[in-house]
Amino acid sequence: MEPGGTSGVIHDFSRDKQAFGVPWGKAMMWIFLLSDTFIFSCFLVGYMSVRLATTDPWPIPSEVFALSFGGDPIPLILIAIMTFILITSSGTMAMAVNMGYRKDRKKTFWLMLITALLGASFVGMQAFEWTKLIVDEGVRPWSNPMGAAQFGSSFFMITGFHGMHVSAGVIYLLVVANRVRNGFYEKRGGNYEIVEITGLYWHFVDLVWVFIFAFFYLW
Amino acid sequence: MGYVAIADRDHEIEHHDPQTFITKYVWSQDHKVIAIQYGVTAIFVGLIALGLSAMMRLQLGFPDSFSFINPENYYQFITMHGMIMVIYLLTALFLGGFGNYLIPLMCGSRDMVFPFLNMLSYWVYLLSVIILIASFFVPGGSTGAGWTLYPPQAILPGTPGVDWGILLMLASLAVFIVAFTMGGLNYVTTVLQARCRGMTLMRMPLSVWGIFIATILGLLAFPALLVSAIMMLLDKTIATSFFMPAISSMGVDPGYTGGSPILFQHLFWFFGHPEVYIVALPAFGIVSDLLSTHARKNIFGYRMMVWAIIAIGGLSFIVWAHHMYVSGMNPYFGFFFATTTLIIAVPTAIKVYNWVLTLWEGNIHLRVPMLFAIAFIFTFIHGGLTGLFLGNVTIDLPLSDTYFVVAHFHMVMGVSPVLVVFGAIYHWWPKITGRMYHEGLGKWHFWMTFLGTYSIYLPMHYLGFAGVPRRYFAMGNTEFLPESAQDLNAWITMSALFVAATQVLFFINVIWSLKKGPKADPNPWDATTLEWQTPDNPPKHGNWGHELPECHRWAYDYSVPGYKDDFIPQNVPASDAAPAGRDHGVEH
Numbered sequence: 160m161e162p163g164g165t166s167g168v169i170h171d172f173s174r175d176k177q178a179f180g181v182p183w184g185k186a187m188m189w190i191f192l193l194s195d196t197f198i199f200s201c202f203l204v205g206y207m208s209v210r211l212a213t214t215d216p217w218p219i220p221s222e223v224f225a226l227s228f229g230g231d232p233i234p235l236i237l238i239a240i241m242t243f244i245l246i247t248s249s250g251t252m253a254m255a256v257n258m259g260y261r262k263d264r265k266k267t268f269w270l271m272l273i274t275a276l277l278g279a280s281f282v283g284m285q286a287f288e289w290t291k292l293i294v295d296e297g298v299r300p301w302s303n304p305m306g307a308a309q310f311g312s313s314f315f316m317i318t319g320f321h322g323m324h325v326s327a328g329v330i331y332l333l334v335v336a337n338r339v340r341n342g343f344y345e346k347r348g349g350n351y352e353i354v355e356i357t358g359l360y361w362h363f364v365d366l367v368w369v370f371i372f373a374f375f376y377l378w
Numbered sequence: 379m380g381y382v383a384i385a386d387r388d389h390e391i392e393h394h395d396p397q398t399f400i401t402k403y404v405w406s407q408d409h410k411v412i413a414i415q416y417g418v419t420a421i422f423v424g425l426i427a428l429g430l431s432a433m434m435r436l437q438l439g440f441p442d443s444f445s446f447i448n449p450e451n452y453y454q455f456i457t458m459h460g461m462i463m464v465i466y467l468l469t470a471l472f473l474g475g476f477g478n479y480l481i482p483l484m485c486g487s488r489d490m491v492f493p494f495l496n497m498l499s500y501w502v503y504l505l506s507v508i509i510l511i512a513s514f515f516v517p518g519g520s521t522g523a524g525w526t527l528y529p530p531q532a533i534l535p536g537t538p539g540v541d542w543g544i545l546l547m548l549a550s551l552a553v554f555i556v557a558f559t560m561g562g563l564n565y566v567t568t569v570l571q572a573r574c575r576g577m578t579l580m581r582m583p584l585s586v587w588g589i590f591i592a593t594i595l596g597l598l599a600f601p602a603l604l605v606s607a608i609m610m611l612l613d614k615t616i617a618t619s620f621f622m623p624a625i626s627s628m629g630v631d632p633g634y635t636g637g638s639p640i641l642f643q644h645l646f647w648f649f650g651h652p653e654v655y656i657v658a659l660p661a662f663g664i665v666s667d668l669l670s671t672h673a674r675k676n677i678f679g680y681r682m683m684v685w686a687i688i689a690i691g692g693l694s695f696i697v698w699a700h701h702m703y704v705s706g707m708n709p710y711f712g713f714f715f716a717t718t719t720l721i722i723a724v725p726t727a728i729k730v731y732n733w734v735l736t737l738w739e740g741n742i743h744l745r746v747p748m749l750f751a752i753a754f755i756f757t758f759i760h761g762g763l764t765g766l767f768l769g770n771v772t773i774d775l776p777l778s779d780t781y782f783v784v785a786h787f788h789m790v791m792g793v794s795p796v797l798v799v800f801g802a803i804y805h806w807w808p809k810i811t812g813r814m815y816h817e818g819l820g821k822w823h824f825w826m827t828f829l830g831t832y833s834i835y836l837p838m839h840y841l842g843f844a845g846v847p848r849r850y851f852a853m854g855n856t857e858f859l860p861e862s863a864q865d866l867n868a869w870i871t872m873s874a875l876f877v878a879a880t881q882v883l884f885f886i887n888v889i890w891s892l893k894k895g896p897k898a899d900p901n902p903w904d905a906t907t908l909e910w911q912t913p914d915n916p917p918k919h920g921n922w923g924h925e926l927p928e929c930h931r932w933a934y935d936y937s938v939p940g941y942k943d944d945f946i947p948q949n950v951p952a953s954d955a956a957p958a959g960r961d962h963g964v965e966h
Contacts, residue, residue: 173580179571190566200601201645208644213635
């Protein structure tokens with residue numbers, strides 16, 4: 160008889176062969192993301208700490224990140240679009256995972272490609288934002304005209320690290336999408352769990368962006 | 379989901395046996411070869427660290443006697459000694475070395491779950507070691523900031539190696555963390571997802587438990603070090619001010635403003651304290667197995683041993699600021715961290731009691747691994763007790779930055795894990811190489827090392843109480859220090875040189891065994907765990923021949939009454955002749 164209660168939970172997790180009913184790759188991706196969460200948490204806590212510690216005034220993000228289309232500057236408009244795009248890409252990714260499990264190779268490929276393109280456009284807009292800050296506003300990692308030097312340091316470091324994650328994700332998506340297209344996984348028993356594993360990474364990168372958005376741009 | 383566990387579809391898996399010399403020994407994806415690569419590299423850098431400590435001791439014991447030791451390179455010796463011992467030797471050896479070797483064999487797997495990633499982990503580790511060693515040869519030499527690399531001094535002129543040394547140090551750490559992550563993901567996933575049939579988590583040997591939890595700690599703690607290394611690299615290279623306050627350096631304004639040096643300390647110790655347990659937990663696990671095997675008795679309180687490892691792992695994340703009592707933090711913080719620190723003593727004490735109770739009325743065989751294991755109990759209790767002193771704020775304040783601290787952490791995370799490393803190498807040597815070592819030589823090695831370390835570190839406690847500050851190049855004419863302090867320092871230095879020299883015995887033993895050692899029995903210690911039950915000795919690629927083993931009992935069925943032998947291997951099914959072992963986690 161299987162035990163219930165707390166010992167039942169322990170029994171379930173300690174059962175033989177494997178603790179979780181998932182493939183190795185997926186388990187490993189979850190553990191990696193847990194580790195990566197700690198990296199981003201350290202970045203964000205470090206940023207909050209220097210923001211509280213610095214004696215110079217902190218620049219107001221909604222003014223710094225405002226964009227004018229002819230009329231008055233609209234606060235955070237570019238960031239809003241970037242966030243919208245990235246969250247949309249999470250949607251297309253989820254659909255790709257669904258199509259992957261249905262073994263609909265064509266749709267899976269196209270949805271992954273769209274996801275990758277949305278991700279690439281996010282990185283593109285980030286490059287635009289960086290250029291604008293550096294060239295037009297004179298923000299540098301070591302100083303800026305608006306106030307505390309740590310503003311630029313934290314901004315370039317955190318969005319740069321996140322942007323690297325998105326760029327890596329785009330490459331990852333393109334590689335897997337291409338393999339879905341050319342039948343690579345058909346030869347290996349038609350197993351499309353890799354699409355979901357890629358999706359885990361992609362959703363994680365999106366989720367991290369939500370925290371960066373909240374803590375850096377909205378605070 | 380219809381997913382079939384790998385143990386149930388073994389016949390489907392292809393085994394790509396290595397064909398050429400290169401794929402067999404160099405670019406090998408076999409966990410056993412990778413383990414040996416990790417081990418040999420780690421021991422090699424460990425020897426460098428040993429040499430550095432000898433240089434430091436020469437200066438401290440006989441100040442101003444050696445022209446090749448000046449204050450600059452003294453600080454470089456300190457820094458590199460600490461960094462190498464903690465990270466590049468002990469972390470790499472326990473997790474990359476023993477973790478790689480033992481996890482698949484003890485869990486009854488054919489290999490790590492992703493062998494290619496595992497291979498990459500070693501080569502990236504080697505790269506980090508090369509960067510580390512390169513820092514000795516760049517202009518200005520390696521960094522002399524102390525192994526904690528505290529800013530602002532770590533990146534300001536006046537500290538040795540401020541031009542290139544610190545950059546290479548931080549880069550090497552970042553590369554090491556990448557290597558560790560690739561290996562660590564493999565170890566955790568293998569333990570969780572790739573055990574053989576019947577191997578429940580609560581049947582795993584404690585060695586695997588210790589390595590498993592230590593790897594999780596590493597995966598969650600190294601991020602803090604990575605982040606602080608990145609921030610400090612930015613502070614150093616492009617003059618950001620994460621850690622650097624507005625400061626005047628040698629009359630010059632380096633242009634920093636408003637950063638927080640304390641932030642670095644928090645990030646560093648958020649990594650640094652779990653790091654202590656990354657080194658200690660595998661030692662705890664391995665020593666449990668050595669004691670049980672060589673005392674022919676089941677480990678006392680297996681289930682509590684497992685929970686204690688988990689509890690220590692969890693608690694280790696909320697004690698970090700006990701390294702920072704003198705940083706001027708809020709007293710309530712000190713109160714909190716002192717409390718959590720002392721709470722960690724509870725699961726740790728449970729483990730110590732259980733080790734001692736395992737020996738109680740055991741049939742103790744004082745072979746070399748057992749000697750090292752018992753010695754570990756001594757040194758660990760010793761270092762643990764001084765830890766209780768330092769965990770309390772009021773006692774820590776006067777003792778901080780004295781030789782008492784040096785004695786404490788060398789006892790608890792220097793000597794103790796190194797004794798376990800030696801014990802483990804002697805214990806698994808017959809499995810790894812298929813040959814026996816020389817017992818007499820091993821015993822000489824043990825006694826000189828064990829007594830020698832006491833001769834080194836016991837006097838340091840007294841020096842600490844006398845107020846001798848650590849990290850000083852020379853004491854000069856310090857009024858409050860008695861003259862005996864210098865005599866003791868000379869004694870410590872001679873002991874240290876003696877202990878360093880006796881390690882030659884270990885290497886003689888290794889070479890003798892490889893050349894002339896007698897062929898080892900596949901299970902020379904009559905041990906129960908699966909790695910001793912392999913069809914070949916040493917195990918071949920794939921470990922288990924045609925069929926994966928099946929686990930039928932816990933790892934500690936020693937001296938079971940009524941059975942023909944005094945041990946029942948884990949893969950022996952329960953029968954009338956071999957009664958079912960005590961089994962935790964699964965109720966029958």
